[in-house]
Amino acid sequence: MLNMGLSEMLLIAVLAIVVVGPDRLPEMMRFLGRNYGKLRRASNELRRAFQLEVDRVDAESRSAEIQARRKALEARRKAAEKARSEAAAPEPRPPSAEGAEGTEETVGAPASSEAAGEKALADAVTRGEGA
Numbered sequence: 001m002l003n004m005g006l007s008e009m010l011l012i013a014v015l016a017i018v019v020v021g022p023d024r025l026p027e028m029m030r031f032l033g034r035n036y037g038k039l040r041r042a043s044n045e046l047r048r049a050f051q052l053e054v055d056r057v058d059a060e061s062r063s064a065e066i067q068a069r070r071k072a073l074e075a076r077r078k079a080a081e082k083a084r085s086e087a088a089a090p091e092p093r094p095p096s097a098e099g100a101e102g103t104e105e106t107v108g109a110p111a112s113s114e115a116a117g118e119k120a121l122a123d124a125v126t127r128g129e130g131a
Helices: 006-020 025-088 099-130
Strands: none
Touching: 006 025, 025 099
């Protein structure tokens, strides 16, 4: 306790008795004890207030980070949905003069449309991750 030995504590006690007097010493000790208790309560209250403020700021920063992540995720979802809808939309084909050529293009069109859709989806996901 404060690196004080028994001899130092006895010296302080003797000085307190001499300076204050034996009849006022108990009253002074009660006064000092009460004020020490008030000081500790005020110190604990201040510490608690600082801790609450730090926790509030931390919660606000976490909330802002979560909101930013949600916005980024929503942007990725919209890009993927747009890529899927573009891939699902039929591609306009020029009218052909010959029926045989048009048939071949029609047969080959869904495969190229699916490949284009997959490529668009992959591109959208790649752009979303980079954002």
